[in-house]
Every structure is written in structure tokens, then in C-alpha cells.
Amino acid sequence: MLPTEPPARQWRVPPALPAAKAAGAVVLVAVALLFAGGDIVQLVLAALAAAVLLGWAARDVLAPVRLAVDPEGITVVRGFAGHRHLPWSAVEAVTVDRRNRRGLAGPVLEIDAGESLHLFGRTDLGADPVEVAEALHEARPR
Structure with missing residues (x-):
């Protein structure tokens, strides 16, 4: 098999x-x-x-998909409607921070790729950023 x-x-x-x-x-x-x-x-x-x-x-x-993950890495939205693939080797950290965004405080998913930082809130993901961060950590190859 x-x-x-x-x-x-x-x-x-x-x-x-x-x-x-x-x-x-x-x-x-x-x-x-x-x-x-x-x-x-x-x-x-x-x-x-x-x-x-x-x-x-x-x-x-x-560009409804803001974030995607696969065994090769993470794909993030870039610009108005483009996407950028970040291989796992380029992803330095995936964390959740609490920030003020558009006048509201809430959890924000941060993906640090060295030269770029990608931020996603609940409305970007359609899910809780904490749960998304856990899913990203599980998907990352060891």
C-alpha cells in the first residue's frame, strides 16, 4: 500500500x-x-x-482563499488577488498574537517568512486563528 x-x-x-x-x-x-x-x-x-x-x-x-497548506508549504494571498507559495524552509514561525485591527481586539495569525510577515484575522480565514495555527503546526513536516 x-x-x-x-x-x-x-x-x-x-x-x-x-x-x-x-x-x-x-x-x-x-x-x-x-x-x-x-x-x-x-x-x-x-x-x-x-x-x-x-x-x-x-x-x-x-481570491476567497486567503491561506492554504500542503506538504510542501503554505500559500498566502498576495496583493489584490494573487497568491504566493512559501516553502516550509522559508517559514520561520507561525504564531497567534492579540492585536487591535480595524478598531477591534482579537487574535491574529502571524506567519513569519523572514523577509515578509503575513497577518490573518478571523474574517480572513473564516475560522479561529488559534485553530488554524494548530493545523499549520500539525501539517508542517518534522
């Missing part, structure tokens, strides 16, 4: 998150239209903020 490799595991943005961001953009524009009173500056600012929210939602749709 041939040994089988453990299956690759991945963590992604929860599916409801891009929908919530898109709905927020629509609400933002609707509120601006209701209360702007013909002020073009308010309408333009609301449209710009809505465009940012829609771009953020598009990123979640185009």
Missing part, C-alpha cells in the same frame, strides 16, 4: 462577507442620495466610498 499525502487544507473568507460589503456600498449610496440635498460633493464622496467597498468585495470574490 502506498503512503498517501495529507490533503491540502485551505481557509477562505466567509461567503456572506463580500455580500455584506456590496450591500453596505448600496446602502451608502442610497443614504447619500436621500440626505445629500443636491450637494454634489457628498454624492461624490459617497460614490468613492462605495467604490472602495465594492473593490474590497471584489477581492473577496476573486
Whole structure:
């Protein structure tokens, strides 16, 4: 019997998150239209903020997988919708830290790859960062 490799595991943005961001953009524009009173500056600012929210939602749709692990290493999201594979030899540490992020304190998964540091929160992973760190430690070859 041939040994089988453990299956690759991945963590992604929860599916409801891009929908919530898109709905927020629509609400933002609707509120601006209701209360702007013909002020073009308010309408333009609301449209710009809505465009940012829609771009953020598009990123979640185009690159929903933020982190993946396989026997060769870890794949992290890079840039707007790209990915970067980090071989296990490049991963110096996988830790969980408690940080303020977007005004809220919570656990953050840190992947230190020497020249780069990758941070992931619960909304990035769709899971508890502590559990993801444990899964990464288990997947790492000894």
C-alpha cells in the first residue's frame, strides 16, 4: 500500500462577507442620495466610498482563499488577488498574537517568512486563528 499525502487544507473568507460589503456600498449610496440635498460633493464622496467597498468585495470574490497548506508549504494571498507559495524552509514561525485591527481586539495569525510577515484575522480565514495555527503546526513536516 502506498503512503498517501495529507490533503491540502485551505481557509477562505466567509461567503456572506463580500455580500455584506456590496450591500453596505448600496446602502451608502442610497443614504447619500436621500440626505445629500443636491450637494454634489457628498454624492461624490459617497460614490468613492462605495467604490472602495465594492473593490474590497471584489477581492473577496476573486481570491476567497486567503491561506492554504500542503506538504510542501503554505500559500498566502498576495496583493489584490494573487497568491504566493512559501516553502516550509522559508517559514520561520507561525504564531497567534492579540492585536487591535480595524478598531477591534482579537487574535491574529502571524506567519513569519523572514523577509515578509503575513497577518490573518478571523474574517480572513473564516475560522479561529488559534485553530488554524494548530493545523499549520500539525501539517508542517518534522
